[in-house]
Amino acid sequence: GMDDLDGGPKRGAPWKRMSKEELENQYSPSRWVVRLGAEEALRTYSQIGNEATKRAQATGRNLLDVPYGDGEGEKLDIYFPEAVSEALPFLMFFHGGYWQSGSKDSSAFMVSPLTAQGVAVVIVAYDIAPKGTLDQMVDQVTQSIVFVQKQYPGNQGIYLCGHSAGAHLAAMMLLANWTEHGVTPNLKGFFLVSGIYDLEPVMHTSENASLLTTLEVAQRNSPQWHLQTAPTQPVDPACRILVTVGQHDSPEFHRQSRELYQTLRRGGWKASFEELHDVDHFEILWNLTQKDYVLTQIILKTIFQES
Numbered sequence: 001g002m003d004d005l006d007g008g009p010k011r012g013a014p015w016k017r018m019s020k021e022e023l024e025n026q027y028s029p030s031r032w033v034v035r036l037g038a039e040e041a042l043r044t045y046s047q048i049g050n051e052a053t054k055r056a057q058a059t060g061r062n063l064l065d066v067p068y069g070d071g072e073g074e075k076l077d078i079y080f081p082e083a084v085s086e087a088l089p090f091l092m093f094f095h096g097g098y099w100q101s102g103s104k105d106s107s108a109f110m111v112s113p114l115t116a117q118g119v120a121v122v123i124v125a126y127d128i129a130p131k132g133t134l135d136q137m138v139d140q141v142t143q144s145i146v147f148v149q150k151q152y153p154g155n156q157g158i159y160l161c162g163h164s165a166g167a168h169l170a171a172m173m174l175l176a177n178w179t180e181h182g183v184t185p186n187l188k189g190f191f192l193v194s195g196i197y198d199l200e201p202v203m204h205t206s207e208n209a210s211l212l213t214t215l216e217v218a219q220r221n222s223p224q225w226h227l228q229t230a231p232t233q234p235v236d237p238a239c240r241i242l243v244t245v246g247q248h249d250s251p252e253f254h255r256q257s258r259e260l261y262q263t264l265r266r267g268g269w270k271a272s273f274e275e276l277h278d279v280d281h282f283e284i285l286w287n288l289t290q291k292d293y294v295l296t297q298i299i300l301k302t303i304f305q306e307s
């Protein structure tokens, strides 16, 4: 069948046989968009993110720039549904941008369709490079989740959603040791959108060389490497993980998603995999502004347990 659960990731990673140029290509999402030019796709993505954020801030109840740590960059925005309640499901979003661009102030894509259905949405800022290192970003994401759990102990579940580099950060939470933090967050689901889970090939691309200085840094920050080397158990066996990738994402992005999914399944996680029809790396996320988009609907169904 489609899911090669027994074989698992093929031996001898295909990226090791790629030229530097081909690797560069595979790990440049904007080169794979089909309806727009690369620059135009990136511009449209920021524009839709900015507009969605402005709209969210102008229309609903929200708390902006809430500090979750002492650092200047350790802030999050919370967007509430109309109905006032502490017993809400929370979806926390971690933006992409290859760990060096993007911000919470342009990433409130999914706020309107989710708050309309009773989900509180938290958009998290973290210190992108060059200010932040990968280890620091992972630590900040951990702190932000601990903060939300402590602030809203009556939550009806915390769901993590990340896009691209943000999906990497969210996936690192599969490995978090919560006992160090004095609270175990009520994690009920992960929505991992067009992410990168093995950072080793990314070491060899020009954009990210400064972040991934050694193989040790890359492995320490690779959920795929950790899960394959020493499988972790879900804290909550009911915790759902959706690994999703756009049809027009590059073959390497497809491979990364499928291998994470397969590794999670073999480790006993309740994971599912979706290749989303006819969308690229950016459309897959900006479509979350739409309540009728297939991924918006999957997220809502997962949160409200209709599937």
Ligand SMILES: N[C@@H](CC(=O)c1ccccc1NC=O)C(=O)O
Binding pocket: 027, 028, 029, 030, 031, 042, 045, 096, 097, 098, 099, 102, 163, 164, 165, 166, 207
């Ligand atoms: N320099 C990259 C930009 C990029 O990958 C990206 C941009 C916005 C949001 C997510 C992205 N990818 C992963 O984090 C590109 O042009 O493909």
